[in-house]
Amino acid sequence: MAPQATEPQVSEPPVIEHGGGVWSVKVPIPDNPLGFTLVHLLATDAGPVLIDTGWDDPTSWSALTAGLGTCGVAVEDVHGVVITHHHPDHHGLSAKVREVSGAWIAMHEADASVVRRTRSQPPERWYGYMAAKLTAAGAPAEHVAPLLRARDEGRPRRLPGLDPALPDRGITPGELLDLPGRRLRAIWTPGHTPGHVCLHLEEEHPAGLRGFGRLFSGDHLLPGITPHIGLYEDPDDDTVTDPSPSSRLRSTRGDPIGHYLDSLKRVGRLDPAEVLPAHQHAFTGAPARVRELIAHHEERLTGLLTLLTEPLTPWRLAERMAWNRPWDEIPHGSRSIAVSEAEAHVRRLVKLGRAEAVAGSDPVTYVAV
DSSP: OOOOOSSOOOOSOSEEEOSSSEEEEEEEOTTOTTOEEEEEEEOOTTOOEEEOOOOSSHHHHHHHHHHHHHTTOOGGGOOEEEOSOOOHHHHTTHHHHHHHHOOEEEEOHHHHHHHHHHHHSOHHHHHHHHHHHHHHTTOOHHHHHHHHHHHHTTOOSOSTTSSOOOOSEEOOTTSBOSOTTOOEEEEEOOSSSTTOEEEEEOSOOTTOOSSSSEEEEETTSOSSSOOOOOOOOOTTOGGGTOOSHHHHHHOTTOOHHHHHHHHHHHHHHHOOSEEEESSSOOBSOHHHHHHHHHHHHHHHHHHHHHHTTSOBOHHHHHHHSOOSSOGGGSOHHHHHHHHHHHHHHHHHHHHTTSEEEOTTOSSOOEEEO
16 A cells, blocks of 8 residues: 555656666556656666566556666666565566566565465455454445455455565665665664665765765655555454454554654654655655654644544544545545554554543444543
8 A cells, every 4th residue: 555645746757867876767556646656776786776666567567667778777687676665566566577687576574474474365365354354443334345245256366466576585674785886774664564664875975965875765754745554454463353452452563653653763863865765756854854744643643532532433533534535535445544544543542541442342442531
């Protein structure tokens, strides 16, 4: 799942040279208002390395290969692929790049674990998991019905990202990646996914900008939109079969909002000269952007406490939250994402002792304390 945006940024050219052996290539995301993923190309002494690969679609593949050609690189030349996180608009084309080039794929273990579990689950398990998760969050029967039909009819793997490439290498937080001639350090930034990483290029900025190197930020830090922070998806989660409040609070999905806020502070302390995100455009002023995002989530949490003066399910809470369009105009899939984001914020309030699940409620409701 990608960050939410009302319209894509389309003013910049499809390939941008950032200097110092770094380029970005716009790779389209079909039928998505974000428009594209910025795949970054990093020259190394061992050969070109990609940071993310983009969505698995013929149009996206054509854009990636053409963009690399503009940079003077053929896909066959790619030495390695470093994945910021497992979502299909970032990891989707990794298998094809590896097939053509023989490149290795590196990913943080927390997201590699998600990839392994995803590949091991049949499609009907995923549809059933999503249906149970939404039912436990208070979703109406008409919203859940399409997922149950897909499960019972044995639909093929139509959801994106159900066959992601298995990585060849891990990414160890805090360590330099094995990229001859470059200093690229992995910074673990969980929140958007459990294994999201930013990549800090610890080299002088080619234009001499003030700050410490450049940061490939994936979806963690974006210039004009807020990344989706929802509960981590896991079909092995015991809440599929036991959706009770106590089970949901034991969930392995943890506290994504808390993880994200902590990760933002870590990135802000780096104070990079420039940020190269996976969507929109490169930007400066990372500490200020970090402060804006922290303030946004603090305001969100405060607003939810006001809503939770009465017991509400996550679904009813999502209906009342402010989104980039009225609830009635939000499509089916995006409503599911919105509910997951509402749940993540409620989880944070529970962790802080400012909200609690109402004992005996089914579906579970929460109230401020």
